Amino acid sequence: MTDSIRIGIIGAGAVSDYHHVPGIDLDPRAELAAICDPNSELLAQRQSDWGKTKASTKYEEIAEDPEIDAVIIATPNFTHHEIAMACIRGGKHVMCEKPLGLNYTESAEMYRAARDANLRHMTAFTYRFAPSMRYVKHLVESGALGTPRHFRSQRFLDWPESSWGWRQSKKLAGAGDLFDMTIHRIDFAQDLLGPIKSICGAVAQFVPRDKTAEGQPCEPSEVDDWSSLIGQFENGAVGVWEGSTLMKGYHNDGFGYEWAEVNGSEGSAAYQLTDPNNILIGKPGQTMEKLPVPDEFLVIEGSPRKPHEGVPSTVFRYDLAYEFVSAIVEERDAIPGFDHGASAQLVADSVLESFEKRTWIDIQCDL
Numbered sequence: 001m002t003d004s005i006r007i008g009i010i011g012a013g014a015v016s017d018y019h020h021v022p023g024i025d026l027d028p029r030a031e032l033a034a035i036c037d038p039n040s041e042l043l044a045q046r047q048s049d050w051g052k053t054k055a056s057t058k059y060e061e062i063a064e065d066p067e068i069d070a071v072i073i074a075t076p077n078f079t080h081h082e083i084a085m086a087c088i089r090g091g092k093h094v095m096c097e098k099p100l101g102l103n104y105t106e107s108a109e110m111y112r113a114a115r116d117a118n119l120r121h122m123t124a125f126t127y128r129f130a131p132s133m134r135y136v137k138h139l140v141e142s143g144a145l146g147t148p149r150h151f152r153s154q155r156f157l158d159w160p161e162s163s164w165g166w167r168q169s170k171k172l173a174g175a176g177d178l179f180d181m182t183i184h185r186i187d188f189a190q191d192l193l194g195p196i197k198s199i200c201g202a203v204a205q206f207v208p209r210d211k212t213a214e215g216q217p218c219e220p221s222e223v224d225d226w227s228s229l230i231g232q233f234e235n236g237a238v239g240v241w242e243g244s245t246l247m248k249g250y251h252n253d254g255f256g257y258e259w260a261e262v263n264g265s266e267g268s269a270a271y272q273l274t275d276p277n278n279i280l281i282g283k284p285g286q287t288m289e290k291l292p293v294p295d296e297f298l299v300i301e302g303s304p305r306k307p308h309e310g311v312p313s314t315v316f317r318y319d320l321a322y323e324f325v326s327a328i329v330e331e332r333d334a335i336p337g338f339d340h341g342a343s344a345q346l347v348a349d350s351v352l353e354s355f356e357k358r359t360w361i362d363i364q365c366d367l
């Protein structure tokens, strides 16, 4: 390995530009060494946006390239398993977007392959890195909230009812809001309160999404527009989750309304994606109070990002790349790993099973 970690980005669409490349650019220990996307026009555009790197339309070339140390997979969901397995076979450390696979079987296989090859693996569960989320975790772990009794999360957005492209095909996306949005919240709930042991879930489709944004007819959506679950954690706490991108008026500069809270025997703490450098704290008998997140929680330890610079609801996302590179340099597990991705996937799969069978499902994770 050279001094600098040479990273290949596979999939040069929206998320690569928004989270991953700015994160790599900030980290002096890493360099963007290659980009890969089947769309050669986009590749040319990215070469001009991001600087001269190797470019390829075939992920196999990146997977086999001895001059690439690590990859970030930012492609549509149905490609994650195939691309990750090829990169692991090629000896690359892998960060992969969520949902890790199209189902638990795929995700667990990715986890076992990376673990057995002694490679670093990371699932891009972005919201774990929000400052207020990191502070809620500290409050839970330090016992400041007492015994955790209850978790609640809600992500509502007011997005167009037109086609979501690949995101509305079951074969390409797996599920709709559940795999796209709620899976993040399943992950951070387990990060805060530990494993979920049992759930009861439901999904619904609100609109056909059979027109493109330009008004042209297209294949109707096969996936959910709303997902929800209630659940019990192994530690005895209970939780409730809900998400949809079709909630009118929930616009808020594109970030919508995301609220997540932990209620304990001694207090409550709530994170909001729209205001991630502040936290809401509830103490017994008092009205909830908004407080700034202490400075030491604004960035992850060592991150070159300036804590008070940039748009707060965007810049925390750059810490994902920092964590991935740190894990490679320090030869330790990246957090969240593929095991966390697979575990959240099992819960999300169980929501679909629960709804289909109209019953509670016990979660049995065999990682």
Ligand SMILES: NC(=O)C1=CN([C@@H]2O[C@H](COP(=O)(O)OP(=O)(O)OC[C@H]3O[C@@H](n4cnc5c(N)ncnc54)[C@H](OP(=O)(O)O)[C@@H]3O)[C@@H](O)[C@H]2O)C=CC1
Pocket (backbone or CB within 6 Å): 010, 011, 012, 013, 014, 015, 016, 036, 037, 038, 039, 042, 058, 059, 074, 075, 076, 077, 079, 097, 098, 099, 124, 125, 126, 180
């Ligand atoms: N963690 C987070 O907060 C976020 C996560 N995501 C996740 O990131 C992933 C990508 O989403 P997003 O960026 O919005 O999607 P986009 O559709 O904007 O971008 C995906 C890109 O990957 C390309 N691609 C498709 N197949 C391959 C392949 N085999 N090899 C290389 N590139 C390929 C696509 O090309 P083409 O269009 O020509 O097929 C497209 O350019 C999804 O899994 C999504 O769930 C997305 C947003 C935020």
Ligand SMILES: O=C1CO[C@H](CO)[C@@H](O)[C@@H]1O
Pocket (backbone or CB within 6 Å): 098, 180, 181, 184
């Ligand atoms: O959190 C997220 C923000 O929105 C994206 C587009 O729907 C999701 O894919 C992503 O996981």
